[in-house]
Amino acid sequence: MKTLSVIMPYFNEDLALPLRALNSITAQVGVDFSRIDVCIAIDNGGNSKGIAKLLKENDFPFAVKFITRKGENSPGLNRQNGVDQTDGDYIMFIDADDTLWGDIALAPVFRDLDNDDPKKPTDLWNYKIQHEGYDADKKLLITQAPHNRTWLHARVVRRELLKQHDIKFSSEIIYNEDVYWVNLVLGLSENIIHREESIYFWRYNPNSITRSNTNYNLHHFDDYIRAMRLSTLLIPKPKHRRDAAQQALFRSFFVLTDPASDTPENSPYIQASNNQLRAMCHDFSGELDFTTPETTKNFVGTLSNSNQILQFNLSFLGWLSQITK
Numbered sequence: 512m513k514t515l516s517v518i519m520p521y522f523n524e525d526l527a528l529p530l531r532a533l534n535s536i537t538a539q540v541g542v543d544f545s546r547i548d549v550c551i552a553i554d555n556g557g558n559s560k561g562i563a564k565l566l567k568e569n570d571f572p573f574a575v576k577f578i579t580r581k582g583e584n585s586p587g588l589n590r591q592n593g594v595d596q597t598d599g600d601y602i603m604f605i606d607a608d609d610t611l612w613g614d615i616a617l618a619p620v621f622r623d624l625d626n627d628d629p630k631k632p633t634d635l636w637n638y639k640i641q642h643e644g645y646d647a648d649k650k651l652l653i654t655q656a657p658h659n660r661t662w663l664h665a666r667v668v669r670r671e672l673l674k675q676h677d678i679k680f681s682s683e684i685i686y687n688e689d690v691y692w693v694n695l696v697l698g699l700s701e702n703i704i705h706r707e708e709s710i711y712f713w714r715y716n717p718n719s720i721t722r723s724n725t726n727y728n729l730h731h732f733d734d735y736i737r738a739m740r741l742s743t744l745l746i747p748k749p750k751h752r753r754d755a756a757q758q759a760l761f762r763s764f765f766v767l768t769d770p771a772s773d774t775p776e777n778s779p780y781i782q783a784s785n786n787q788l789r790a791m792c793h794d795f796s797g798e799l800d801f802t803t804p805e806t807t808k809n810f811v812g813t814l815s816n817s818n819q820i821l822q823f824n825l826s827f828l829g830w831l832s833q834i835t836k
């Protein structure tokens with residue numbers, strides 16, 4: 512049994528991309544590769560012949576295999592297949608078009624795993640992500656992304672937690688399978704540790720679905736709210752449920768009231784999102800609390816003074832009352 516299983520979902524990306532991702536693992540220093548295995552999970556209809564050829568033509572210092580699945584294409588079920596067909600004590604994900612950050616990304620991971628308290632093991636280790644993108648002038652920027660509730664990457668999860676609570680990716684969530692799974696992991700973990708080290712490089716890929724369609728986020732935002740709602744319903748602890756639901760509502764406010772959006776309010780995309788928001792408010796009525804400045808500041812870190820918080824709360828609550836009336 513390995514210590515760490517790295518799962519790489521794949522479909523038909525240029526083979527140079529998964530090779531680059533694998534080479535970023537090979538480049539790690541201060542790591543015992545015998546403790547790592549990599550599983551390339553290929554969704555139905557994916558380029559399994561190309562991956563087989565890639566693995567045959569390249570030598571890697573760690574165990575690596577590819578697996579395939581049949582049935583309707585599903586990013587969530589493909590990721591779950593990777594989880595089910597590995598056995599490392601801990602798992603992490605790397606997308607085929609991303610890489611690890613530098614050559615010492617895994618060193619702090621193994622440091623933490625090896626020094627963890629066996630009597631009170633850590634369920635989830637959260638590290639930082641370096642994010643590649645472009646500014647308004649098309650200048651390449653690399654910035655460190657903050658910890659959040661939705662990103663799947665740069666997280667190392669104890670497999671026993673997944674078994675204990677039967678945490679699985681959902682076939683019902685199409686575009687935000689990672690949001691659903693991460694929210695469950697966060698809500699059901701007893702012991703979470705946040706680290707400041709960056710271990711993951713989220714690379715800009717203009718050909719990916721989410722980055723090539725400027726309206727992708729809005730057009731599928733109802734799926735995000737649904738992912739948060741369905742996963743939050745499975746979280747038993749009141750505070751964790753409340754935190755998850757409130758963050759989903761705050762994010763919805765920012766996206767659906769974005770002044771830069773030219774999507775009309777009566778569009779089917781907005782209406783679908785509003786329907787999910789009504790369902791969420793109904794499901795968690797009596798649990799939500801937007802009355803205190805502390806609540807708002809905890810979720811909206813850009814607000815620096817009481818007047819900004821007050822103005823934000825008034826706008827937010829006005830919007831929410833319109834949605835739920």
